[in-house]
Every structure is written in structure tokens, then in C-alpha cells.
Amino acid sequence: MAMAGEKGRGRLLVIAVPYLWLLALFLVPFLIVLKISLSQDVIAQPPYSPVFDIAGGWAGFRDFLSQLSLANYGYVLSWDNEFIAAYGSSLVIAGVSTALLLLIGYPIAYAMARAPKGLQPMLLMLVILPFWTSFLIRVYAWIGILSPEGFLNQGLAALGLIDQPLEILNTDLAVYIGIVYSYLPFMVLPLYSALEKLDGTLLEAAEDLGCTPFKAFWTVTFPLSLPGVAAGALLCFIPAVGEFVIPDLLGGSDTLMIGKSLWTEFTVNRSWTASSAVAVLLLVLLVVPIVIYQNIQARQLEAGR
Amino acid sequence: MAADKARTQTIGAVRRTFAPWNDPTATPLIRFENVAKRFGEFVAVDGVSLDIYEREFFALLGPSGCGKTTLMRMLAGFEEPSAGRITLGGQDLAGVPPYRRPVNMMFQSYALFPHMNVWDNIAFGLRQDGMPKAAIKARVEEVLALVKLEPFARRKPHHLSGGQRQRVALARSVAKQPKVLLLDEPLTALDKKLREDTQFELMDLQMSLGMTFLIVTHDQEEAMTVADRIGVMNLGELVQVAPPAVIYEQPATRYIADFIGDVNVLETKVVTAGAEGVELASEKTAYPLHIAQPLDAAVGDTAWLAIRPEKMRIALVPPAHLADNCFEGVIWDIGYLGDLSIYHVELACGTRIKVSQPNVSRLVERPITWEDKVWVTFSPDGGVVLTR
Ligand SMILES: Nc1ncnc2c1ncn2[C@@H]1O[C@H](COP(=O)(O)OP(=O)(O)OP(=O)(O)O)[C@@H](O)[C@H]1O
């Protein structure tokens, strides 16, 4: 009996650690942000009210609750402000980027998975290599490439292909280039791991039964790589929606993205409460694709893969 | 029952007379001509020449790694031969992709599509041919019934047992009714009863559809049961091709004799050799050994006498008129198998030979028992003399 108790406690500990971790580093901060989003701006320290004070006791707590309001959500979701447009534009930019990433990442991952086994570790290394340089520096480097007097324009001019420099920097196009470039490893790696697991005899079986290699790809390879597609798409889509650095550095003043709006709300308007509301709404918005992903995963699990 | 009888008669009639390999005017359906396959330095298949005829049920036997699967994969189109050529119905198959070959293969690893259920797996090949929906449905149902998997049609492969998966793989490969069906160890995961049933189903299928079967198996009994001819492979070479009875009774080499069934192989010296028979002498016995088999060998040559356990008689007293073909020894061990008993007889020189005797009576105490002195005899046509 004592042994069983010991064992039960050990198991409890093992389960408790990740839960405590999530509680301390995810749930608690989220609740703080949620609380701030329901508060009002004041010129004070901290710059919002009410402040929860344990000394107030039960009455103080009820008073605290009564002061919370959804006013900030009304502000963020009002058509007069740019937030709704920014959410929409972020979703579009992230969606298009994810589609581009899939189009570019899939062939790369496929080629890697089909490369000779001895070559694959090196190819993987090449995909991971950019992480050795700071993300920020790599995005700055794109400014040097895309600016009117940058490498790209100089190169094209030297080749005689253009006589006017192309306007790329500070446009949405630069944002797409930046996102696709930065997120490519996050697309390629899950795709590669899904494609690499694929049993080659399945393709042989498909061909044996009369499929051309092209058709075998669409009937066997692609469906079996869908978990990788879903994982890669989410790994790119979710952070891309909230992306701030890339639109800030490469995008133009009219590039609308929610990360940038949040930044402006926080630093320029100095509204902690409204920016918290933006953040909470963004989270709610992203829960939808995560739930879809979970559903796909559950289906795949049910299918045993 | 009447149908069963009719079936046996048709199978019997066809099989009794089916021997196109003896007919010089018959053209083979499949020809391997000096086919070799190398993987780097390693020679997996080494100069195989083999003709397989239409409607033949051909079995490949051989130890693990001898190149059976490789030979099949070359016929299916997954490997190109390093040398030689393969023709099917007179057409050279070099460069013809797998999806254009009228050949279907059942993979040793099954290769079932994990994202499709049993039904879709079986229908896969039919859909590629653009068969009408109703015809596909009928065909899939027919094949499902054949492998007794109707209740599992909607299951995904990993929710099936190993034997069920194997049957799905079999069903998928026969569904298209290809001209040539390649089966790589198709029945290993099935229990004895189901395996025997399926063997007969396969033979039936082959009869009714006129398909040509090439089957790889490790089960000699299975090869003997289903095959018109057996090819024995070793180290990438085809060492003998013959009908089952010939392989068993007249193996070409000691290796084949040993590989197929149980056998005693004794080294001997040729005393006389001629068209009527051979006389051999062995250190293992004082008696001369006479074998009714023409042999082309010189006096004093080494030859091996291969004799199967069931071809010998065992007795506690010397038989009357004993003059030749006898071993004297002591019972070293007895294995009781129910239908027969295997006697391990130790000869004076220490060599042990195996003799099997059917247990014709229900006597519980055996007349012959441990450490009895016995005389083991055999008739001149009981053994085979091998020179290789
Ligand atoms: N792609 C390959 N590369 C290198 N060697 C190979 C390859 N395929 C097969 N071989 C080798 O060729 C030999 C024959 O293989 P094969 O699969 O034909 O054997 P098998 O007779 O089917 O054996 P088993 O009865 O175990 O299935 C083996 O030694 C194997 O290691």
C-alpha cells in the first residue's frame, strides 16, 4: 500500500510539473492581460484601474469586479478604428504567406526526403543554418537587398533588365518576401519529417496497380503528408498573423498588421488596456485554426497515423 | 458436394496433362534470359534463365536472401536487370514502367495504403483502370468474399490483424485479374486451416481465370501443393527447375535434396557404374549399396547417396536373404509424431541416420525402443545417387 502511495505521488509529480509550468508561464500572464483589458486607463502607476487589492477583503473584491468593463473591446471592435481592418489584413497576409510557403516548402521538403540518405543530414543542416544568425539581422539584411539602391535593383539594372529601380521595400510585397524567407524552415521541417517517414513500397504498390508516378503522388504521397502540411501551415500561420518585426521593417506605412497596430496602441497611445484587448482578441482569433488543427490531428490519430 | 466433385475432376484433368515445359513447340509467357542483378558489388541474382508458361503455377523456393524477391521485382518493373533480359508474351520488358506491365504483385510487406480502408485498398487498382462504379463494387465484393473479409471492408489496415492484412494484400493484387500475378510469401501469416483453404482458392482462381502465378514461399508443403513446377534458388542462382515430385525424388544436387524435405546424405565411392545401375561402397556399412539409376561416373569417384527417411524399413532382426542395401545400427532416439515415428539410428561409425515409419497400429508400447540393435534396409529405387 505504502509502495502504491509512493508511486502515485511520483506520477502526480511528473504530471504536475508541466501543468505548473503552463500555469505559471501561460495561464497567469494571460489572466493578467485579460484583467488589464477589462480595466480603464488612468494616469498613474500602474497606468490602469482598478488594481486588485487583497486587503480590501470580500467587499473590496466585489467593488473591484464592478469596475471591470468591456469598454476596451467596444473601442477595438468599433468600425471607426483601424483594428478590424488590421485583423483582416493580418489574416490575409498570413494566409497568403502560408500558401506561398506551402508552394515553396513542399517541393523542397519532398526533394530532401527523396535525396540519398547520406545527404539528408547535410540538407537538414542547410535548412536550419539561418537560425545561427539573429532573426532581426536577417530581416535588416533584406532592407539592403530590396531598397531602391539595394543589391536586387543594382543587379537587375546591371543586367539591363530595368532602368527604373523597382519599388519593393516598404510595400506589402516586401512583407511577403520577409515572411516567406523567415518562416520557410518552420514549413520545411514538419513537411520533411512527414515525407521522410513515407514507406516507398506504398508508391511501388500504387504504380503496380496502374498509377502513373504523378497520380501516385496525389493519391498516396500527398494524403499521407497531410499531418505535416497541417503542422507546417499552423507553425507559419499563427506567428505570421501576429508578426510585428517584418511589417515594421520591410512594410510601408500603409501595411496594416495587427502586431503593428498593437505596438502603436501600446507605445504611441500609451493605452495598456486597449492594447491588452487587442492581444486577447488576437488570441481568440487564433484559437479557431488551432481547434481545426486539433481536429485534424484527432482524425489522423483515429486513422492511426 | 457435386460441385466439389466436378471441380476436382476439372482440376485433375487440367493438371494431369499440363506440362508445356515438355512441349518444344510451346512458347513461354515469361522468359528470363541470363538475368542478373547487382547491388553495388553484391550479386543478388546471378544469371537466371527461366521460362514460365501461360496458366502455370510456378513456385520459387530458397533460403532467405537468395534473391527471390529481387527476381520478382525485376518482373514487376521495380528493378532493372543489370544484365540479361526479361520478356513477357514476346515483348521485351526493358524500360516498361510498372504501371504499364500486365503484372500485379503482392508485396512481402503487404504495402497497404494506411489512409484507405480495406474496400478502397482493393478498389484502388480497378479505379486506375477507370472501371465503372457498379463493376468495381461487384468485383470488390467478390474478392472480399474470396478472402473472407466482408465484415472488415470499412476498416483501416492498422485495425486489422496480421493475417487479415495479408489477406487484404492478396485481395488487392488479385482484384485486377492480371495476366501474371506475383505473390511474395502470400500466406505466411495465416493459420494452417485458412492457409490450406486459401491455397485451394488460389488454385481455383488460377484455373478459372487462366492467370499465371509466380509465388515465393518458404513452405515446401505449400510449394508442393500449389505449384506445377518449383524453382529452387540458392545464392542468386536457380539450381533446379522441375515439377514437385521430381524435385523431391530426383534432386539435382545434395543442396536441393537437403533443402527440400528430410534426407540422409552419405558419402560413398563408386564401385561399378552403368546404364542399369550403380554399386556404391561406403565406410558406414559393410553391405554393398545398389541403386537402380544410370550414372555416368568412373570407378572410384566420390558420389553421395541421398535417401529419404520414409524410403527405408527398420527391423529388429536381419531380413531374410539380406545381401545389400542395409545399415546396421542402434536406436539412438525416437521421435513420435503421431502419424509416424522418426527413428534416429546410430551406425557403428557414429553417423546417425533418420528412418521414419508410419504408425500403422495403435500399440502404445513400440516394438522398437531405445538402444535396440536394428537393421535398416531400402530397395534399389529408394535412393538417389548425386555427384554434386
Ligand atoms: N536495394 C537493395 N540494395 C542492396 N542489396 C539488396 C537490395 N535489395 C535486396 N538486396 C540484397 O539482395 C539479396 C536478395 O534479396 P531478396 O530480397 O531478393 O531475398 P529473398 O530471397 O526474397 O529473401 P527472403 O526469403 O528473406 O525474403 C539480399 O542479400 C539482400 O540483402
Ligand SMILES: [Mg+2]
Ligand atoms: Mg523476399
